[in-house]
Amino acid sequence: MSEPHGTKEAAYDVIVLGAGPVGQNVADRARAAGLSVAVVERELVGGECSYWACVPSKALLRPVIAVADARRVDGARQAVTGPLDTEGVFARRDRYVTDWDDTGQAQGVKSIGADLFRGHGRLDxxxxxxxxxxxxxxxVLTARHAVAVATGSRPVLPDIPGIDEARPWTNRHGTDSSTVPARLAVVGGGGVGVEMATLWQGLGSRVTLLARRRLLPRMEPFVGDLVAQGLTGAGVDVRIGVQVRALRRPDPTGPVTLTLDDGGELEAEEVLFATGRTPATDDIGLDSVGLTPGSWLDVDTTCLVHGVDGDWLYALGDVNHRALLTHQGKYQARTAGDAIGARAAGRPLDDAAWGDHATTADQHAVPQVFFTDPEAGSVGLTADQAAAAGHRIRTVDLDFNAAQGANLYADGYRGHGRLVVDLDREVLLGVTFVGPGVSELLHSATVAVAGExxxxxxxxxIACFPTVSEIWLFLLAAYQRDRDTPQTASA
Structure with a gap:
């Protein structure tokens, strides 16, 4: 879709910087409020999520997990007689990213009545x-009511000797490559690191995963332990408490050598760094409105940026650093879009907790899933977070093999669940699940936590019999059974 022509200056009610899922959602909500919208994008319409993150990674991971699931069911495992067809897996990925052609998503922006401007947008x-x-x-574009920054984030590479020479992969190379390296070193034990290790080991690479501390450190401790066991069982060499001190790749077509802090060395055809992200706000003109270029943007409950006069600048998704998750950014965008519409019409804001214009879930009910083997999902607070916040809590833990539905799902099912209960109100503050297929359990947990x-x-x-969701019955029964049993409640 071509952008409007015929003028060097144009005015809109709302200008959106970034046409990923977050930018598209705030544009859609603003249009629904009757406001004119301009959307600015310098790369592909659809953003990181559509082409280098959520969509391609899950398209690639699903065949890996499907085969692993089949191997857990007697009668099906015998049918798995060979490796994955990597060409078929990559072709599946290419279909879901539409061969990195954003025509369809650009038409989607047009279909809501917004104007798309391709280029580098900067505040002026x-x-x-x-x-x-x-x-x-x-x-030049001017906004009558709001500018919404939804420019996302980019990977951070550590400042270590040899990093440029090594030409490391990031999540982009990890999801758009169509060549399986014989050996791959993955540096980082967070979500991207464990998913990339799962993916490339499943596609036939010999993967070594290096992490400074336990895997998935922001989740309950047992999550990282079970995911590490799953990766090790799949053949990944998992090394915890290890850091990379230097890299060497003297031959651009040869392997890369990693020097580790324990004095050892590791050689691999490629190295992928999954060591954090930084906001893509370094070159969008923040200094022109008194903010620091390259910074995370601090926002209020309606995603209005603090420190900018006039109630017009919003920051949504990764850039506000609340939760670097596509679904959470889209939630913020819907909420902020409604708030922009209300402010433009002079209507009062419903920005109290859980109100129509309040992103309350950012603090209390953020769901996240990692598509490893086993899968890991959580929503709300961990036990440590809840206790640190001053809640009196009780934790309820249970292995999933208590539920017959889980054992029918996979022979010898291995998984674990935890509830974090607020003892004063007897509602859930957090829920964590680890096990095959648990991603489909997480929305029920999110409803329970967000709905208090x-x-x-x-x-x-009542959970249907026989399904994996029966674990809910066993967890709640365990809480009811133990509620009157003396136990020191955390505070």
């Missing part, structure tokens, strides 16, 4: 954006 003072196209020409469903009522939500 209050309510003003300058778009520089690839040919050097410029378009009393446990007395929740026990009447």
């Amino acid at each position: 003072g209050p309510r003003r954006v300058t778009v520089t196209r690839d040919d050097g020409s410029r378009q 469903v009393p446990l007395k009522r929740l026990r009447h939500a």
Whole structure:
């Protein structure tokens, strides 16, 4: 879709910087409020999620997990007689990323009635954006009501000797490559690291995973332990408490050598760094409105940026650093889009906790899933987080093999669940599941946490027999059984 022509300056009610899922959602909500919208994108419409993160990684991981699931079921495992067809797996990925062609998503922006401007958008003072196209020409846009920054984040590479020479992979190389390296070193034990290790080991690479501390450190401790066991069982060499001190790749077509802090060395055809992300705000003109370029943007409950006069600048998704998850950014975008519409119409804001214009879930009910083997999912607070926040809590833990539905799902099913219960109100503050297929359990947990469903009522939500969701019955029964048993409650 081509952008509007015929003028070097144009005014809109709302300007959105970034056309990923977050930018598209706030644009859609603003249009639904009757506001005119301009969307600015310098790369592909659809953003990181559509082409180098969530969509391609899950398209690639699903065949790996499907084969692993088949091997856990007697009668099906005998049918798995060879390795994955990597060409078929890569072709599947290419279909889901539409061969990195954003025509369809660009048409989607047009279909909601927004105008798309391709180029590098930069703030140029209050309510003003300058778009520089690839040919050097410029378009000036002004916003009557709001500018929404949804430019996302980019991977961080550590400042260690040899990093440039090594030409390391990031999540982008990890999801758009169509060549399986014989040996791959993955550095980082967070979500990207464990998913990339799962993926490439499943595709036939010999993967070594290096992590400074336990895997998935922001989740309950047992999560990282079970995921590490799963990776090791799949053949990944998992090394915890290890850091990379230097890299060498003297031959650009040869292997890379990693020097480790324990004095050892590791050689691999490729090295992938999954060591954190930084906001893509370094070159969007933040200094023109009194903010620091390259910084995370601090926002209020409606995603309005603090420190900018006039209530016009919003920051959504990764850039506000609340939860670097696509679904959470889209939630923020829907909420902020409604708030922009209300402010533009002069209507009062419903920005109290859980109100229509409040991103309350950012603090209390963020769901996240990692598609490893076993899968790991959680929502809300961990036990340590809840205790640190001053809650009196009780934790309820249970292995999934208690549920017959889990054992029918996979012979010898191995998994674990935890509830974090607020003892004063008897509602759930957090839920964590680890095991095959648990990603499909997480929304029920999210409803329970976000809805603050009393446990007395929740026990009447009957799980179908025989399904993995029966674990809910066993967890709630364990809490009810132990509620009157003396136990030191955390505080």
